[in-house]
Amino acid sequence: MSDKAHKPATQLVEAGRRKAWTSVAGQPGAVVNPPVWRSSTHLYEDTADLARGRPNADGHFYYGRRGGPTQWALADALTGLEEGADGTELFPSGVAAISGTLLALLTPGDELLFTDNAYEPTRAIAAGMLSRMGITSRSFDPLDPAGFAKMIGPKTKVVMLESPGSLTMEVCDIPALAAIAREQGVISVIDNTWASSLGFAALAHGCDISLMSLTKHVGGHSDLMMGSASAKDPLIGRIRLQAQYMGQVVSPDDAALALRGLRTMDVRLERTSSTALELAKWLKSRDEVSAVLCPMLPGAPGYQLWDRDFTGGCGLFSFILRNGDKAARARFIDTLDLFGIGFSWGGFESLAIPVDPGKIRDFHEWPRGQDRGCGLGVRLAIGLEDTDDLIRDLTRGFSAMGHT
Numbered sequence: 314m315s316d317k318a319h320k321p322a323t324q325l326v327e328a329g330r331r332k333a334w335t336s337v338a339g340q341p342g343a344v345v346n347p348p349v350w351r352s353s354t355h356l357y358e359d360t361a362d363l364a365r366g367r368p369n370a371d372g373h374f375y376y377g378r379r380g381g382p383t384q385w386a387l388a389d390a391l392t393g394l395e396e397g398a399d400g401t402e403l404f405p406s407g408v409a410a411i412s413g414t415l416l417a418l419l420t421p422g423d424e425l426l427f428t429d430n431a432y433e434p435t436r437a438i439a440a441g442m443l444s445r446m447g448i449t450s451r452s453f454d455p456l457d458p459a460g461f462a463k464m465i466g467p468k469t470k471v472v473m474l475e476s477p478g479s480l481t482m483e484v485c486d487i488p489a490l491a492a493i494a495r496e497q498g499v500i501s502v503i504d505n506t507w508a509s510s511l512g513f514a515a516l517a518h519g520c521d522i523s524l525m526s527l528t529k530h531v532g533g534h535s536d537l538m539m540g541s542a543s544a545k546d547p548l549i550g551r552i553r554l555q556a557q558y559m560g561q562v563v564s565p566d567d568a569a570l571a572l573r574g575l576r577t578m579d580v581r582l583e584r585t586s587s588t589a590l591e592l593a594k595w596l597k598s599r600d601e602v603s604a605v606l607c608p609m610l611p612g613a614p615g616y617q618l619w620d621r622d623f624t625g626g627c628g629l630f631s632f633i634l635r636n637g638d639k640a641a642r643a644r645f646i647d648t649l650d651l652f653g654i655g656f657s658w659g660g661f662e663s664l665a666i667p668v669d670p671g672k673i674r675d676f677h678e679w680p681r682g683q684d685r686g687c688g689l690g691v692r693l694a695i696g697l698e699d700t701d702d703l704i705r706d707l708t709r710g711f712s713a714m715g716h717t
């Protein structure tokens with residue numbers, strides 16, 4: 314069982330390994346890992362047992378839709394890692410965790426405020442599904458807590474936070490934003506995928522609900538999709554019910570893969586963070602680059618807040634090319650060998666994609682202090698490759714780009 318008194322590295326080893334879930338042939342704790350318990354039907358002793366029913370909570374057999382020991386072990390492990398959480402609900406993807414949580418909290422007539430640097434599908438959920446249901450939404454400047462406070466009205470029920478921001482990497486003053494929300498009776502939800510609960514203790518910093526796409530750091534091997542929501546009682550109960558109304562389940566096979574990924578998450582994050590930091594420093598020294606948006610880099614936008622609030626980072630960051638020519642950016646990315654071109658991140662392999670968030674943002678320039686769209690962005694997801702090899706690859710990319 315995970316013990317919150319232990320440091321994260323130790324917790325990752327112990328997490329979710331309750332004796333009841335690692336028992337085989339009547340021997341408690343006989344195996345290291347919770348086996349993949351494939352089951353839809355759970356059997357009852359007799360009709361009296363059936364009539365008694367089972368508590369609607371992890372650890373109680375009922376029916377496959379409420380999961381089994383493999384999923385419970387993963388949820389338990391994630392709860393243990395999120396300081397202050399009473400429970401965790403698993404979802405089939407990170408997006409399912411976002412939409413499921415918002416649906417659990419909002420009803421027609423309510424308003425959602427979301428940070429302008431939110432993950433793009435979060436905006437799409439707000440503009441599409443939620444608006445159709447009569448739930449209005451507005452974005453706020455992620456770097457302006459006072460402006461956010463002014464936007465809260467009687468209809469505002471939920472605020473959706475994210476830090477660092479998807480693509481643009483602004484670090485928000487989450488403790489300030491969450492405190493404002495709490496004071497006004499607004500529930501704060503944070504998409505904590507970038508840092509994970511190892512790098513940012515979301516609930517301890519005042520957020521009510523912490524979401525993660527487990528597809529990224531927890532899975533860690535680009536071979537599964539899953540999401541999670543962790544919160545205190547009774548909020549986690551509301552999210553759990555919503556997931557059950559929607560029939561959201563994750564397979565025990567995927568849960569076992571996620572648990573396997575979780576065991577090495579700390580070492581993978583340490584390695585990808587340190588490589589990313591080296592690359593960020595190197596990129597900053599390059600003429601081709603006008604800005605490096607990596608909050609772990611001293612002097613970069615958001616560094617001070619990151620340094621104050623976070624205990625870790627990851628391999629995901631962006632930079633802006635000085636050359637404003639899209640064809641040159643395409644040549645740069647297309648020339649890279651070690652960086653795949655694809656969505657997602659948090660895997661063992663490096664990725665690069667072009668990013669132009671100016672088009673989807675309502676607020677301010679990117680990065681701060683420069684005109685919107687003044688530069689073309691590239692987002693890198695750093696994997697476990699050797700730093701020198703990655704630098705050589707990026708150097709080749711810059712050569713192919715040509716100078717302007």
Ligand SMILES: *Cc1c(COP(=O)(O)O)cnc(C)c1O
Nearest residue numbers: 406407408432504506526528539
């Ligand atoms: C990828 C991602 C998600 C969505 O996760 P999926 O598992 O791909 O659905 C949510 N938030 C952020 C910040 C992400 O990067």
